[in-house]
Amino acid sequence: MKRRDLIIIGAGPAGLSAAIEAAQYGLDVVVYDENALPGGQLFKQIHKFFGSKEHRARERGFRIGQQLLEEAGRAGVEVVLGAQVIGLYDGLIVQVVRGDRIERVRANAVVIATGASENMVPFPGWTLPGVIGAGAAQTMANLHGVRPGNDLLMVGCGNVGVVVAYQMLQAGCRVQAMIDASRAIGGYGVHAAKVARTGVPFFLGHTILQAEGDGKVESATIAQVDERWQPVPGTEKTFAVDTICLAVGLTPATQLSRMAGCTMINLPGLGGLVPATAQNGATSVPGLYVAGDAGGIEEASSAMIRGRLAGLAAARRQGFADSQAAESRGQELHESLDRLRGGPFGERIRAAEELMHKALEKEAACQTA
Ligand SMILES: Cc1cc2nc3c(=O)[nH]c(=O)nc-3n(C[C@H](O)[C@H](O)[C@H](O)COP(=O)(O)OP(=O)(O)OC[C@H]3O[C@@H](n4cnc5c(N)ncnc54)[C@H](O)[C@@H]3O)c2cc1C
Incomplete structure:
Protein backbone atom coordinates (compact mmCIF):
# COMPACT_ATOMS: atom_id res chain seq x y z
CA MET A 1 0.00 0.00 0.00
CA GLU A 118 -27.48 22.13 1.45
CA ASN A 119 -30.47 21.70 3.73
CA MET A 120 -33.92 21.09 2.26
CA VAL A 121 -37.39 21.78 3.70
CA PRO A 122 -40.17 19.38 2.86
CA PHE A 123 -43.55 20.83 1.79
CA PRO A 124 -46.29 19.56 -0.52
CA GLY A 125 -44.84 19.60 -4.03
CA TRP A 126 -41.19 19.80 -2.93
CA THR A 127 -40.19 16.87 -5.14
CA LEU A 128 -41.43 18.59 -8.33
CA PRO A 129 -38.70 19.44 -10.86
CA GLY A 130 -37.91 23.12 -10.31
CA VAL A 131 -37.38 22.92 -6.54
CA ILE A 132 -33.60 23.21 -6.10
CA GLY A 133 -30.95 24.29 -3.61
CA ALA A 134 -29.71 27.86 -3.98
CA GLY A 135 -26.15 26.52 -4.20
CA ALA A 136 -27.25 24.30 -7.09
CA ALA A 137 -28.75 27.34 -8.85
CA GLN A 138 -25.42 29.11 -8.35
CA THR A 139 -23.51 26.14 -9.83
CA MET A 140 -25.81 26.03 -12.87
CA ALA A 141 -25.57 29.75 -13.60
CA ASN A 142 -22.00 30.61 -12.63
CA LEU A 143 -20.15 27.42 -13.56
CA HIS A 144 -22.17 25.96 -16.39
CA GLY A 145 -23.76 29.10 -17.85
CA VAL A 146 -27.25 27.61 -17.55
CA ARG A 147 -30.12 29.73 -16.19
CA PRO A 148 -32.01 27.51 -13.70
CA GLY A 149 -35.37 29.07 -14.60
CA ASN A 150 -37.10 32.29 -15.57
CA ASP A 151 -39.24 33.17 -12.55
CA LEU A 152 -37.86 32.37 -9.09
CA LEU A 153 -38.98 32.29 -5.49
CA MET A 154 -36.07 32.43 -3.04
CA VAL A 155 -36.78 30.73 0.30
CA GLY A 156 -34.30 32.05 2.88
CA CYS A 157 -32.79 35.53 3.25
CA GLY A 158 -29.46 34.59 4.85
CA ASN A 159 -26.15 35.25 3.07
CA VAL A 160 -26.61 32.41 0.59
CA GLY A 161 -30.19 33.50 -0.22
CA VAL A 162 -29.41 37.17 -0.86
CA VAL A 163 -26.14 36.53 -2.72
CA VAL A 164 -27.64 33.88 -5.00
CA ALA A 165 -30.81 35.95 -5.62
CA TYR A 166 -28.66 38.83 -6.89
CA GLN A 167 -26.64 36.47 -9.07
CA MET A 168 -29.85 35.03 -10.54
CA LEU A 169 -30.98 38.58 -11.42
CA GLN A 170 -27.58 39.07 -13.10
CA ALA A 171 -28.18 35.83 -15.00
CA GLY A 172 -31.42 37.26 -16.37
CA CYS A 173 -33.97 35.57 -14.09
CA ARG A 174 -36.90 37.42 -12.55
CA VAL A 175 -36.91 36.98 -8.76
CA GLN A 176 -40.61 37.24 -7.92
CA ALA A 177 -40.12 37.27 -4.14
CA MET A 178 -37.72 36.61 -1.28
CA ILE A 179 -39.23 34.99 1.83
CA ASP A 180 -37.93 34.09 5.27
CA ALA A 181 -39.71 32.74 8.34
CA SER A 182 -37.54 35.00 10.48
CA ARG A 183 -38.57 38.63 10.89
CA ALA A 184 -35.08 39.89 10.11
CA ILE A 185 -32.81 39.52 7.08
CA GLY A 186 -29.93 37.26 8.11
CA GLY A 187 -27.65 38.05 5.16
CA TYR A 188 -25.25 40.95 4.67
CA GLY A 189 -27.24 44.20 4.40
CA VAL A 190 -25.34 45.32 1.33
CA HIS A 191 -26.35 42.22 -0.67
CA ALA A 192 -29.97 42.43 0.53
CA ALA A 193 -30.05 46.13 -0.41
CA LYS A 194 -28.77 45.34 -3.92
CA VAL A 195 -31.65 42.88 -4.39
CA ALA A 196 -34.23 45.24 -2.84
CA ARG A 197 -33.11 48.11 -5.12
CA THR A 198 -34.18 46.09 -8.16
CA GLY A 199 -37.74 46.05 -6.79
CA VAL A 200 -37.84 42.43 -5.57
CA PRO A 201 -40.31 42.22 -2.64
CA PHE A 202 -39.16 40.70 0.68
CA PHE A 203 -41.76 38.80 2.74
CA LEU A 204 -40.26 38.35 6.20
CA GLY A 205 -42.15 36.26 8.74
CA HIS A 206 -43.41 34.07 5.86
CA THR A 207 -43.00 30.41 4.94
CA ILE A 208 -43.66 28.34 1.84
CA LEU A 209 -46.89 26.33 2.03
CA GLN A 210 -46.69 24.40 -1.23
CA ALA A 211 -45.48 24.18 -4.78
CA GLU A 212 -48.09 23.58 -7.46
CA GLY A 213 -47.70 22.29 -11.00
CA ASP A 214 -48.31 19.47 -13.44
CA GLY A 215 -45.03 17.54 -13.60
CA LYS A 216 -42.98 20.69 -12.81
CA VAL A 217 -43.20 23.80 -10.66
CA GLU A 218 -45.72 26.30 -12.06
CA SER A 219 -46.50 28.31 -8.93
CA ALA A 220 -45.76 28.56 -5.23
CA THR A 221 -47.96 29.58 -2.31
CA ILE A 222 -46.56 31.30 0.76
CA ALA A 223 -48.20 32.45 4.01
CA GLN A 224 -47.37 34.60 6.99
CA VAL A 225 -46.31 32.74 10.17
CA ASP A 226 -47.24 33.53 13.77
CA GLU A 227 -44.76 33.76 16.65
CA ARG A 228 -44.73 29.91 16.79
CA TRP A 229 -43.90 29.79 13.06
CA GLN A 230 -47.36 28.39 12.25
CA PRO A 231 -49.04 29.61 9.01
CA VAL A 232 -51.72 32.26 9.61
CA PRO A 233 -54.91 31.33 7.66
CA GLY A 234 -56.06 34.00 5.22
CA THR A 235 -52.55 35.37 4.54
CA GLU A 236 -51.74 33.08 1.59
CA LYS A 237 -50.21 34.56 -1.58
CA THR A 238 -49.47 32.66 -4.79
CA PHE A 239 -46.68 33.51 -7.24
CA ALA A 240 -46.34 32.22 -10.79
CA VAL A 241 -42.81 30.77 -10.68
CA ASP A 242 -41.00 27.90 -12.40
CA THR A 243 -38.17 27.64 -9.86
CA ILE A 244 -38.09 27.57 -6.07
CA CYS A 245 -34.60 28.01 -4.62
CA LEU A 246 -34.06 26.79 -1.08
CA ALA A 247 -31.43 28.68 0.91
CA VAL A 248 -32.25 27.29 4.33
CA GLY A 249 -28.84 26.47 5.73
C1 LIG B 1 -24.10 30.12 -2.28
C2 LIG B 1 -22.94 30.34 -1.33
C3 LIG B 1 -22.34 31.62 -1.27
C4 LIG B 1 -21.26 31.83 -0.38
N1 LIG B 1 -20.66 33.06 -0.33
C5 LIG B 1 -19.58 33.26 0.49
C6 LIG B 1 -18.90 34.52 0.56
O1 LIG B 1 -19.29 35.47 -0.10
N2 LIG B 1 -17.82 34.66 1.38
C7 LIG B 1 -17.36 33.61 2.12
O2 LIG B 1 -16.35 33.76 2.84
N3 LIG B 1 -17.99 32.42 2.09
C8 LIG B 1 -19.09 32.22 1.30
N4 LIG B 1 -19.73 31.02 1.28
C9 LIG B 1 -19.26 29.97 2.16
C10 LIG B 1 -18.04 29.30 1.58
O3 LIG B 1 -18.23 28.98 0.23
C11 LIG B 1 -17.74 28.03 2.37
O4 LIG B 1 -17.69 28.34 3.75
C12 LIG B 1 -16.39 27.46 1.94
O5 LIG B 1 -16.39 27.15 0.56
C13 LIG B 1 -16.06 26.22 2.75
O6 LIG B 1 -14.85 25.72 2.29
P1 LIG B 1 -14.50 24.18 2.43
O7 LIG B 1 -13.14 24.03 1.82
O8 LIG B 1 -14.70 23.78 3.82
O9 LIG B 1 -15.60 23.40 1.58
P2 LIG B 1 -15.99 23.45 0.03
O10 LIG B 1 -15.65 24.74 -0.61
O11 LIG B 1 -17.41 23.01 -0.03
O12 LIG B 1 -15.07 22.31 -0.61
C14 LIG B 1 -15.24 20.95 -0.28
C15 LIG B 1 -14.63 20.11 -1.38
O13 LIG B 1 -14.62 18.76 -0.95
C16 LIG B 1 -14.92 17.90 -2.05
N5 LIG B 1 -15.43 16.64 -1.50
C17 LIG B 1 -16.50 16.46 -0.70
N6 LIG B 1 -16.64 15.16 -0.35
C18 LIG B 1 -15.61 14.49 -0.95
C19 LIG B 1 -15.19 13.12 -0.98
N7 LIG B 1 -15.84 12.17 -0.30
N8 LIG B 1 -14.11 12.79 -1.71
C20 LIG B 1 -13.42 13.74 -2.40
N9 LIG B 1 -13.78 15.06 -2.41
C21 LIG B 1 -14.85 15.42 -1.70
C22 LIG B 1 -15.95 18.71 -2.85
O14 LIG B 1 -15.99 18.29 -4.19
C23 LIG B 1 -15.42 20.14 -2.70
O15 LIG B 1 -14.55 20.50 -3.75
C24 LIG B 1 -20.81 30.76 0.43
C25 LIG B 1 -21.42 29.49 0.35
C26 LIG B 1 -22.47 29.27 -0.52
C27 LIG B 1 -23.12 27.89 -0.58
Whole structure:
Protein backbone atom coordinates (compact mmCIF):
# COMPACT_ATOMS: atom_id res chain seq x y z
CA MET A 1 0.00 0.00 0.00
CA LYS A 2 1.30 3.48 -0.93
CA ARG A 3 2.11 5.81 1.94
CA ARG A 4 1.93 9.64 1.98
CA ASP A 5 2.90 12.18 4.65
CA LEU A 6 -0.47 13.92 4.34
CA ILE A 7 -3.69 13.15 2.52
CA ILE A 8 -6.26 15.93 2.23
CA ILE A 9 -9.83 15.12 1.28
CA GLY A 10 -11.46 18.05 -0.54
CA ALA A 11 -9.83 20.74 -2.70
CA GLY A 12 -11.97 23.66 -1.49
CA PRO A 13 -10.48 26.69 0.29
CA ALA A 14 -9.88 24.68 3.49
CA GLY A 15 -8.23 21.69 1.79
CA LEU A 16 -6.03 23.74 -0.55
CA SER A 17 -4.91 26.01 2.30
CA ALA A 18 -4.04 23.00 4.48
CA ALA A 19 -2.06 21.53 1.58
CA ILE A 20 -0.11 24.74 0.86
CA GLU A 21 0.77 25.23 4.53
CA ALA A 22 1.94 21.65 5.04
CA ALA A 23 3.87 21.45 1.75
CA GLN A 24 5.84 24.54 2.73
CA TYR A 25 7.40 22.48 5.54
CA GLY A 26 8.42 19.77 3.11
CA LEU A 27 5.59 17.24 3.53
CA ASP A 28 4.61 15.07 0.59
CA VAL A 29 0.94 16.13 0.16
CA VAL A 30 -1.85 14.78 -2.01
CA VAL A 31 -5.32 16.33 -2.25
CA TYR A 32 -8.23 14.21 -3.50
CA ASP A 33 -11.42 15.84 -4.82
CA GLU A 34 -14.42 14.12 -6.33
CA ASN A 35 -15.15 17.07 -8.63
CA ALA A 36 -13.73 17.61 -12.09
CA LEU A 37 -12.58 21.09 -11.01
CA PRO A 38 -10.74 22.03 -7.83
CA GLY A 39 -11.70 25.02 -5.64
CA GLY A 40 -14.84 23.77 -3.90
CA GLN A 41 -17.48 26.50 -3.58
CA LEU A 42 -15.05 29.28 -4.51
CA PHE A 43 -15.42 28.88 -8.27
CA LYS A 44 -19.11 29.73 -8.06
CA GLN A 45 -18.49 32.88 -6.08
CA ILE A 46 -18.37 35.73 -8.56
CA HIS A 47 -19.13 38.33 -5.87
CA LYS A 48 -16.62 40.26 -3.77
CA PHE A 49 -15.85 39.00 -0.27
CA PHE A 50 -16.51 41.06 2.85
CA GLY A 51 -14.49 41.80 5.94
CA SER A 52 -10.96 43.18 6.06
CA LYS A 53 -8.17 43.25 3.48
CA GLU A 54 -6.31 40.69 5.63
CA HIS A 55 -9.21 38.29 5.00
CA ARG A 56 -9.36 38.89 1.23
CA ALA A 57 -12.24 41.39 1.35
CA ARG A 58 -13.14 42.97 -2.03
CA GLU A 59 -11.63 40.00 -3.89
CA ARG A 60 -13.92 37.74 -5.89
CA GLY A 61 -14.17 34.14 -4.68
CA PHE A 62 -13.18 32.52 -7.98
CA ARG A 63 -10.00 34.65 -8.14
CA ILE A 64 -9.07 33.53 -4.62
CA GLY A 65 -9.59 29.95 -5.81
CA GLN A 66 -7.26 30.50 -8.79
CA GLN A 67 -4.60 31.99 -6.51
CA LEU A 68 -4.83 29.05 -4.09
CA LEU A 69 -4.45 26.58 -6.95
CA GLU A 70 -1.39 28.37 -8.31
CA GLU A 71 0.13 28.51 -4.83
CA ALA A 72 -0.54 24.79 -4.31
CA GLY A 73 1.16 24.04 -7.65
CA ARG A 74 4.23 26.09 -6.69
CA ALA A 75 4.41 24.33 -3.31
CA GLY A 76 4.50 20.92 -5.06
CA VAL A 77 1.08 19.73 -3.92
CA GLU A 78 -0.45 16.93 -5.99
CA VAL A 79 -4.15 17.59 -6.66
CA VAL A 80 -6.04 14.52 -7.92
CA LEU A 81 -9.47 15.27 -9.39
CA GLY A 82 -12.34 12.88 -10.07
CA ALA A 83 -11.21 11.04 -6.93
CA GLN A 84 -13.99 10.31 -4.48
CA VAL A 85 -12.96 9.20 -1.01
CA ILE A 86 -15.44 6.58 0.15
CA GLY A 87 -13.69 5.18 3.20
CA LEU A 88 -11.45 6.15 6.08
CA TYR A 89 -10.26 3.16 8.08
CA ASP A 90 -8.15 2.96 11.23
CA GLY A 91 -8.21 6.74 11.08
CA LEU A 92 -5.51 7.06 8.44
CA ILE A 93 -6.16 4.57 5.63
CA VAL A 94 -7.98 6.33 2.81
CA GLN A 95 -10.06 4.42 0.28
CA VAL A 96 -10.51 6.36 -2.94
CA VAL A 97 -12.40 5.67 -6.16
CA ARG A 98 -10.58 6.85 -9.31
CA GLY A 99 -12.34 5.97 -12.54
CA ASP A 100 -13.07 2.24 -12.38
CA ARG A 101 -10.39 1.58 -9.75
CA ILE A 102 -10.50 1.61 -5.97
CA GLU A 103 -7.21 2.40 -4.22
CA ARG A 104 -6.18 2.31 -0.61
CA VAL A 105 -3.47 4.71 0.53
CA ARG A 106 -2.01 4.99 4.00
CA ALA A 107 -1.18 8.41 5.41
CA ASN A 108 0.79 9.68 8.37
CA ALA A 109 -1.91 12.35 8.76
CA VAL A 110 -5.27 13.10 7.11
CA VAL A 111 -7.24 16.35 6.84
CA ILE A 112 -10.96 16.03 6.11
CA ALA A 113 -12.07 19.18 4.23
CA THR A 114 -15.20 17.89 2.51
CA GLY A 115 -17.38 20.98 3.03
CA ALA A 116 -21.12 20.86 3.53
CA SER A 117 -24.41 19.94 1.89
CA GLU A 118 -27.48 22.13 1.45
CA ASN A 119 -30.47 21.70 3.73
CA MET A 120 -33.92 21.09 2.26
CA VAL A 121 -37.39 21.78 3.70
CA PRO A 122 -40.17 19.38 2.86
CA PHE A 123 -43.55 20.83 1.79
CA PRO A 124 -46.29 19.56 -0.52
CA GLY A 125 -44.84 19.60 -4.03
CA TRP A 126 -41.19 19.80 -2.93
CA THR A 127 -40.19 16.87 -5.14
CA LEU A 128 -41.43 18.59 -8.33
CA PRO A 129 -38.70 19.44 -10.86
CA GLY A 130 -37.91 23.12 -10.31
CA VAL A 131 -37.38 22.92 -6.54
CA ILE A 132 -33.60 23.21 -6.10
CA GLY A 133 -30.95 24.29 -3.61
CA ALA A 134 -29.71 27.86 -3.98
CA GLY A 135 -26.15 26.52 -4.20
CA ALA A 136 -27.25 24.30 -7.09
CA ALA A 137 -28.75 27.34 -8.85
CA GLN A 138 -25.42 29.11 -8.35
CA THR A 139 -23.51 26.14 -9.83
CA MET A 140 -25.81 26.03 -12.87
CA ALA A 141 -25.57 29.75 -13.60
CA ASN A 142 -22.00 30.61 -12.63
CA LEU A 143 -20.15 27.42 -13.56
CA HIS A 144 -22.17 25.96 -16.39
CA GLY A 145 -23.76 29.10 -17.85
CA VAL A 146 -27.25 27.61 -17.55
CA ARG A 147 -30.12 29.73 -16.19
CA PRO A 148 -32.01 27.51 -13.70
CA GLY A 149 -35.37 29.07 -14.60
CA ASN A 150 -37.10 32.29 -15.57
CA ASP A 151 -39.24 33.17 -12.55
CA LEU A 152 -37.86 32.37 -9.09
CA LEU A 153 -38.98 32.29 -5.49
CA MET A 154 -36.07 32.43 -3.04
CA VAL A 155 -36.78 30.73 0.30
CA GLY A 156 -34.30 32.05 2.88
CA CYS A 157 -32.79 35.53 3.25
CA GLY A 158 -29.46 34.59 4.85
CA ASN A 159 -26.15 35.25 3.07
CA VAL A 160 -26.61 32.41 0.59
CA GLY A 161 -30.19 33.50 -0.22
CA VAL A 162 -29.41 37.17 -0.86
CA VAL A 163 -26.14 36.53 -2.72
CA VAL A 164 -27.64 33.88 -5.00
CA ALA A 165 -30.81 35.95 -5.62
CA TYR A 166 -28.66 38.83 -6.89
CA GLN A 167 -26.64 36.47 -9.07
CA MET A 168 -29.85 35.03 -10.54
CA LEU A 169 -30.98 38.58 -11.42
CA GLN A 170 -27.58 39.07 -13.10
CA ALA A 171 -28.18 35.83 -15.00
CA GLY A 172 -31.42 37.26 -16.37
CA CYS A 173 -33.97 35.57 -14.09
CA ARG A 174 -36.90 37.42 -12.55
CA VAL A 175 -36.91 36.98 -8.76
CA GLN A 176 -40.61 37.24 -7.92
CA ALA A 177 -40.12 37.27 -4.14
CA MET A 178 -37.72 36.61 -1.28
CA ILE A 179 -39.23 34.99 1.83
CA ASP A 180 -37.93 34.09 5.27
CA ALA A 181 -39.71 32.74 8.34
CA SER A 182 -37.54 35.00 10.48
CA ARG A 183 -38.57 38.63 10.89
CA ALA A 184 -35.08 39.89 10.11
CA ILE A 185 -32.81 39.52 7.08
CA GLY A 186 -29.93 37.26 8.11
CA GLY A 187 -27.65 38.05 5.16
CA TYR A 188 -25.25 40.95 4.67
CA GLY A 189 -27.24 44.20 4.40
CA VAL A 190 -25.34 45.32 1.33
CA HIS A 191 -26.35 42.22 -0.67
CA ALA A 192 -29.97 42.43 0.53
CA ALA A 193 -30.05 46.13 -0.41
CA LYS A 194 -28.77 45.34 -3.92
CA VAL A 195 -31.65 42.88 -4.39
CA ALA A 196 -34.23 45.24 -2.84
CA ARG A 197 -33.11 48.11 -5.12
CA THR A 198 -34.18 46.09 -8.16
CA GLY A 199 -37.74 46.05 -6.79
CA VAL A 200 -37.84 42.43 -5.57
CA PRO A 201 -40.31 42.22 -2.64
CA PHE A 202 -39.16 40.70 0.68
CA PHE A 203 -41.76 38.80 2.74
CA LEU A 204 -40.26 38.35 6.20
CA GLY A 205 -42.15 36.26 8.74
CA HIS A 206 -43.41 34.07 5.86
CA THR A 207 -43.00 30.41 4.94
CA ILE A 208 -43.66 28.34 1.84
CA LEU A 209 -46.89 26.33 2.03
CA GLN A 210 -46.69 24.40 -1.23
CA ALA A 211 -45.48 24.18 -4.78
CA GLU A 212 -48.09 23.58 -7.46
CA GLY A 213 -47.70 22.29 -11.00
CA ASP A 214 -48.31 19.47 -13.44
CA GLY A 215 -45.03 17.54 -13.60
CA LYS A 216 -42.98 20.69 -12.81
CA VAL A 217 -43.20 23.80 -10.66
CA GLU A 218 -45.72 26.30 -12.06
CA SER A 219 -46.50 28.31 -8.93
CA ALA A 220 -45.76 28.56 -5.23
CA THR A 221 -47.96 29.58 -2.31
CA ILE A 222 -46.56 31.30 0.76
CA ALA A 223 -48.20 32.45 4.01
CA GLN A 224 -47.37 34.60 6.99
CA VAL A 225 -46.31 32.74 10.17
CA ASP A 226 -47.24 33.53 13.77
CA GLU A 227 -44.76 33.76 16.65
CA ARG A 228 -44.73 29.91 16.79
CA TRP A 229 -43.90 29.79 13.06
CA GLN A 230 -47.36 28.39 12.25
CA PRO A 231 -49.04 29.61 9.01
CA VAL A 232 -51.72 32.26 9.61
CA PRO A 233 -54.91 31.33 7.66
CA GLY A 234 -56.06 34.00 5.22
CA THR A 235 -52.55 35.37 4.54
CA GLU A 236 -51.74 33.08 1.59
CA LYS A 237 -50.21 34.56 -1.58
CA THR A 238 -49.47 32.66 -4.79
CA PHE A 239 -46.68 33.51 -7.24
CA ALA A 240 -46.34 32.22 -10.79
CA VAL A 241 -42.81 30.77 -10.68
CA ASP A 242 -41.00 27.90 -12.40
CA THR A 243 -38.17 27.64 -9.86
CA ILE A 244 -38.09 27.57 -6.07
CA CYS A 245 -34.60 28.01 -4.62
CA LEU A 246 -34.06 26.79 -1.08
CA ALA A 247 -31.43 28.68 0.91
CA VAL A 248 -32.25 27.29 4.33
CA GLY A 249 -28.84 26.47 5.73
CA LEU A 250 -26.01 24.01 5.28
CA THR A 251 -25.07 20.81 7.12
CA PRO A 252 -21.41 19.83 7.66
CA ALA A 253 -20.35 16.76 5.63
CA THR A 254 -19.50 14.39 8.47
CA GLN A 255 -19.73 11.00 6.76
CA LEU A 256 -15.96 10.44 6.83
CA SER A 257 -15.34 11.77 10.35
CA ARG A 258 -18.11 9.52 11.68
CA MET A 259 -16.72 6.55 9.75
CA ALA A 260 -13.28 7.20 11.24
CA GLY A 261 -14.77 7.04 14.74
CA CYS A 262 -14.27 10.69 15.75
CA THR A 263 -16.05 11.87 18.89
CA MET A 264 -19.03 13.83 17.58
CA ILE A 265 -20.96 16.63 19.22
CA ASN A 266 -24.25 18.30 18.29
CA LEU A 267 -23.76 22.07 18.04
CA PRO A 268 -26.64 23.83 16.22
CA GLY A 269 -24.47 27.00 16.03
CA LEU A 270 -22.05 25.10 13.77
CA GLY A 271 -24.75 23.46 11.64
CA GLY A 272 -25.55 20.32 13.70
CA LEU A 273 -23.46 17.22 14.32
CA VAL A 274 -19.72 18.01 14.03
CA PRO A 275 -16.53 16.23 15.08
CA ALA A 276 -15.19 17.56 18.37
CA THR A 277 -11.92 19.32 17.56
CA ALA A 278 -9.15 21.26 19.20
CA GLN A 279 -8.52 24.76 17.80
CA ASN A 280 -6.08 23.40 15.23
CA GLY A 281 -8.70 20.97 13.88
CA ALA A 282 -7.30 17.85 15.64
CA THR A 283 -10.06 15.30 16.21
CA SER A 284 -10.19 12.56 18.83
CA VAL A 285 -8.51 10.19 16.31
CA PRO A 286 -4.70 10.69 16.41
CA GLY A 287 -3.37 12.17 13.15
CA LEU A 288 -6.84 13.01 11.83
CA TYR A 289 -7.81 16.68 11.38
CA VAL A 290 -10.92 18.46 10.13
CA ALA A 291 -10.96 21.91 8.50
CA GLY A 292 -13.54 24.22 6.94
CA ASP A 293 -17.28 23.63 6.73
CA ALA A 294 -16.84 19.88 7.41
CA GLY A 295 -16.00 20.90 10.99
CA GLY A 296 -18.73 23.56 11.32
CA ILE A 297 -20.43 25.97 8.93
CA GLU A 298 -18.61 29.26 8.61
CA GLU A 299 -17.17 31.12 5.61
CA ALA A 300 -14.48 30.67 3.00
CA SER A 301 -12.25 33.22 4.74
CA SER A 302 -12.24 31.22 7.99
CA ALA A 303 -12.06 27.90 6.09
CA MET A 304 -8.71 29.07 4.66
CA ILE A 305 -7.29 29.89 8.10
CA ARG A 306 -8.66 26.69 9.65
CA GLY A 307 -7.09 24.76 6.76
CA ARG A 308 -3.71 26.38 7.39
CA LEU A 309 -3.95 25.55 11.11
CA ALA A 310 -4.66 21.90 10.31
CA GLY A 311 -1.81 21.75 7.75
CA LEU A 312 0.59 23.27 10.26
CA ALA A 313 -0.52 20.83 12.97
CA ALA A 314 -0.03 17.85 10.62
CA ALA A 315 3.51 19.09 9.83
CA ARG A 316 4.34 19.59 13.52
CA ARG A 317 3.01 16.16 14.41
CA GLN A 318 5.49 14.55 12.00
CA GLY A 319 8.41 16.69 13.13
CA PHE A 320 8.65 18.71 9.92
CA ALA A 321 8.18 22.12 11.50
CA ASP A 322 10.70 23.65 13.88
CA SER A 323 8.71 23.97 17.09
CA GLN A 324 9.48 27.61 17.86
CA ALA A 325 8.70 28.80 14.32
CA ALA A 326 5.56 26.64 14.25
CA GLU A 327 4.47 28.03 17.60
CA SER A 328 4.62 31.63 16.37
CA ARG A 329 2.99 30.74 13.03
CA GLY A 330 0.17 29.02 14.94
CA GLN A 331 -0.25 32.07 17.14
CA GLU A 332 -0.38 34.33 14.08
CA LEU A 333 -3.10 32.16 12.49
CA HIS A 334 -5.15 32.00 15.70
CA GLU A 335 -5.01 35.78 16.06
CA SER A 336 -6.12 36.21 12.46
CA LEU A 337 -9.06 33.82 13.06
CA ASP A 338 -10.02 35.73 16.22
CA ARG A 339 -10.01 39.03 14.31
CA LEU A 340 -12.18 37.47 11.60
CA ARG A 341 -14.66 36.19 14.16
CA GLY A 342 -14.62 39.46 16.10
CA GLY A 343 -17.71 40.89 14.34
CA PRO A 344 -21.39 40.14 14.95
CA PHE A 345 -21.35 37.19 12.47
CA GLY A 346 -18.66 35.55 14.62
CA GLU A 347 -20.84 35.55 17.74
CA ARG A 348 -22.58 32.28 16.78
CA ILE A 349 -19.21 30.58 16.18
CA ARG A 350 -17.65 31.86 19.39
CA ALA A 351 -20.64 30.62 21.43
CA ALA A 352 -20.57 27.19 19.72
CA GLU A 353 -16.82 26.83 20.24
CA GLU A 354 -17.22 27.61 23.92
CA LEU A 355 -19.82 24.82 24.19
CA MET A 356 -17.45 22.49 22.32
CA HIS A 357 -14.58 23.21 24.72
CA LYS A 358 -16.81 22.73 27.77
CA ALA A 359 -17.98 19.37 26.38
CA LEU A 360 -14.38 18.32 25.69
CA GLU A 361 -13.29 19.26 29.22
CA LYS A 362 -16.16 17.18 30.59
CA GLU A 363 -15.17 14.23 28.41
CA ALA A 364 -11.51 14.48 29.47
CA ALA A 365 -12.70 14.50 33.10
CA CYS A 366 -14.74 11.31 32.44
CA GLN A 367 -11.78 9.55 30.87
CA THR A 368 -9.46 10.17 33.83
CA ALA A 369 -12.14 9.36 36.41
C1 LIG B 1 -24.10 30.12 -2.28
C2 LIG B 1 -22.94 30.34 -1.33
C3 LIG B 1 -22.34 31.62 -1.27
C4 LIG B 1 -21.26 31.83 -0.38
N1 LIG B 1 -20.66 33.06 -0.33
C5 LIG B 1 -19.58 33.26 0.49
C6 LIG B 1 -18.90 34.52 0.56
O1 LIG B 1 -19.29 35.47 -0.10
N2 LIG B 1 -17.82 34.66 1.38
C7 LIG B 1 -17.36 33.61 2.12
O2 LIG B 1 -16.35 33.76 2.84
N3 LIG B 1 -17.99 32.42 2.09
C8 LIG B 1 -19.09 32.22 1.30
N4 LIG B 1 -19.73 31.02 1.28
C9 LIG B 1 -19.26 29.97 2.16
C10 LIG B 1 -18.04 29.30 1.58
O3 LIG B 1 -18.23 28.98 0.23
C11 LIG B 1 -17.74 28.03 2.37
O4 LIG B 1 -17.69 28.34 3.75
C12 LIG B 1 -16.39 27.46 1.94
O5 LIG B 1 -16.39 27.15 0.56
C13 LIG B 1 -16.06 26.22 2.75
O6 LIG B 1 -14.85 25.72 2.29
P1 LIG B 1 -14.50 24.18 2.43
O7 LIG B 1 -13.14 24.03 1.82
O8 LIG B 1 -14.70 23.78 3.82
O9 LIG B 1 -15.60 23.40 1.58
P2 LIG B 1 -15.99 23.45 0.03
O10 LIG B 1 -15.65 24.74 -0.61
O11 LIG B 1 -17.41 23.01 -0.03
O12 LIG B 1 -15.07 22.31 -0.61
C14 LIG B 1 -15.24 20.95 -0.28
C15 LIG B 1 -14.63 20.11 -1.38
O13 LIG B 1 -14.62 18.76 -0.95
C16 LIG B 1 -14.92 17.90 -2.05
N5 LIG B 1 -15.43 16.64 -1.50
C17 LIG B 1 -16.50 16.46 -0.70
N6 LIG B 1 -16.64 15.16 -0.35
C18 LIG B 1 -15.61 14.49 -0.95
C19 LIG B 1 -15.19 13.12 -0.98
N7 LIG B 1 -15.84 12.17 -0.30
N8 LIG B 1 -14.11 12.79 -1.71
C20 LIG B 1 -13.42 13.74 -2.40
N9 LIG B 1 -13.78 15.06 -2.41
C21 LIG B 1 -14.85 15.42 -1.70
C22 LIG B 1 -15.95 18.71 -2.85
O14 LIG B 1 -15.99 18.29 -4.19
C23 LIG B 1 -15.42 20.14 -2.70
O15 LIG B 1 -14.55 20.50 -3.75
C24 LIG B 1 -20.81 30.76 0.43
C25 LIG B 1 -21.42 29.49 0.35
C26 LIG B 1 -22.47 29.27 -0.52
C27 LIG B 1 -23.12 27.89 -0.58
